[in-house]
Structure formats: structure tokens, C-alpha cells
Amino acid sequence: xxxxxxxxxxxxxxxxxxxxxxxxxxxxxxxxxxxxxxxxxxxxxxxxxxxxxxxxxxxxxxxxxxxxxxxxxxxxxxxxxxxxxxxxxxxxxxxxxxxxxxxxxxxxxxxxxxxxxxxxxxxxxxxxxxxxxxxxxxxxxxxxxxxxxxxxx
Numbered sequence: 316x317x318x319x320x321x322x323x324x325x326x327x328x329x330x331x332x333x334x335x336x337x338x339x340x341x342x343x344x345x346x347x348x349x350x351x352x353x354x355x356x357x358x359x360x361x362x363x364x365x366x367x368x369x370x371x372x373x374x375x376x377x378x379x380x381x382x383x384x385x386x387x388x389x390x391x392x393x394x395x396x397x398x399x400x401x402x403x404x405x406x407x408x409x410x411x412x413x414x415x416x417x418x419x420x421x422x423x424x425x426x427x428x429x430x431x432x433x434x435x436x437x438x439x440x441x442x443x444x445x446x447x448x449x450x451x452x453x454x455x456x457x458x459x460x461x462x463x464x465x466x467x468x
Contacts (some may be wrong), residue, residue, distance in 0.1 A: 316408050316461055317342045317385060318448055321377070321423060324350035331445040333371060339452060340371035340463050347379045350414070378424055385409050388427045391443050391451050392418060395432030402431050404455040409465050412451075430444045 317343050323329045329345065334341035339416055347353060353373070374380040386407035411427065413419040424430070433442065442450070458463040 316404075316406060316410070316455060317344055318452055319344040319346060319385075319388075319395065319409050319411045320414075320444070320448075321346045321411060321419050322349060322414045323444070326351045328415060328438060328443065328445045329353075334447055335445065335449055335452065336370065338463075339456060340461075341456075342372060342448075344372045344374060344380065344385070344409075345373045346377055350416070355438070381426060387429065389429045389431055389455075390419065390424060390427035391431050391433065391447055392424065393432060394424070395430040396416075397429065397431050399431055399433045399451065399454055402429065404458045406459050406461065408455060408459075409417065410448070410451050410455060412448050415444050 318332060318336055320329065320332055320343065324346065329349070333343055335341075345353065368424075374383070386409045387405060388409045388411055389402075389404070390411045392411075393412065411419070411423075413423075431451065433447055435441070441447070453462075
């Protein structure tokens with residue numbers, strides 16, 4: 316299982332996603348170009364003290380990412396067809412989240428093997444992308460039994 320961000324716009328959201336991946340033991344793939352300069356140094360700065368344990372893979376663009384064949388692409392979208400609580404995740408899923416300002420283009424939407432929506436109360440548009448990633452990733456890890464084991468206290 317992995318978390319993928321499509322052309323993120325906001326460096327702080329990337330940093331939060333890197334911390335999410337590091338804490339839950341899930342690789343984070345970044346599909347460029349980003350809406351901000353992205354370098355290894357910038358990744359380390361965005362991830363703060365979680366930069367080293369974060370497993371980060373950068374892709375030059377959508378074609379590069381799609382060609383990698385990393386697993387079933389599950390797009391989280393406000394135009395999704397399957398509510399999160401009805402979707403069945405698999406161990407090989409790639410949880411894909413779009414850019415904050417525009418989601419993903421039609422090409423990416425159509426390439427996804429599954430589309431999931433996180434239900435909201437009427438009149439609400441969406442969560443922050445990293446909040447959505449945390450909700451989706453938590454449910455996917457719960458369903459597949461891949462949640463990290465807590466340390467004994």
C-alpha cells in the first residue's frame with residue numbers, strides 16, 4: 316500500500332503527508348510538477364524531523380507514475396462513485412489524492428481503477444488533502460490489517 320500525491324500545491328500539506336506516511340509506515344509518492352520548488356532539501360524541510368524515516372519517491376509526471384505499475388490506483392475524489400465505508404481495499408492499493416487547487420485532470424480520473432468519495436454533510440465541499448489522506452489511509456490500513464503494531468508500554 317502506498318500514498319500518492321498528484322502535483323501538490325502547498326508544501327505544508329506535503330510535509331504533513333510525509334509525516335503521515337512515516338508514522339504509519341507507508342511510502343509516499345509525489346507526482347510532479349509541484350506548485351512549489353521541490354528538492355531533496357525541500358522534502359527534508361517539509362517533513363521536519365520525520366524526513367529521514369519517510370519513504371519518498373518522486374515521479375517526473377503522471378506518465379512516469381502510471382508506467383511504474385505500482386498497484387491498483389484508488390483515486391479519492393469529490394466526484395467519486397463509491398463511498399469510503401462501502402469500498403474494499405487491497406494490500407496493493409495506491410491511494411491517490413489530487414492537488415489542492417484542482418484535483419486531477421480527466422486523464423488521471425479515467426486511468427484510476429477505482430474512485431472513492433469521503434461522504435460529507437450536505438453543503439460541504441471537501442476536507443484538506445492531508446486530512447482526506449489520513450482518513451482514507453487509516454481505513455485502508457484497518458481493512459487490510461496493515462496498521463502498525465503499537466509499542467508495548
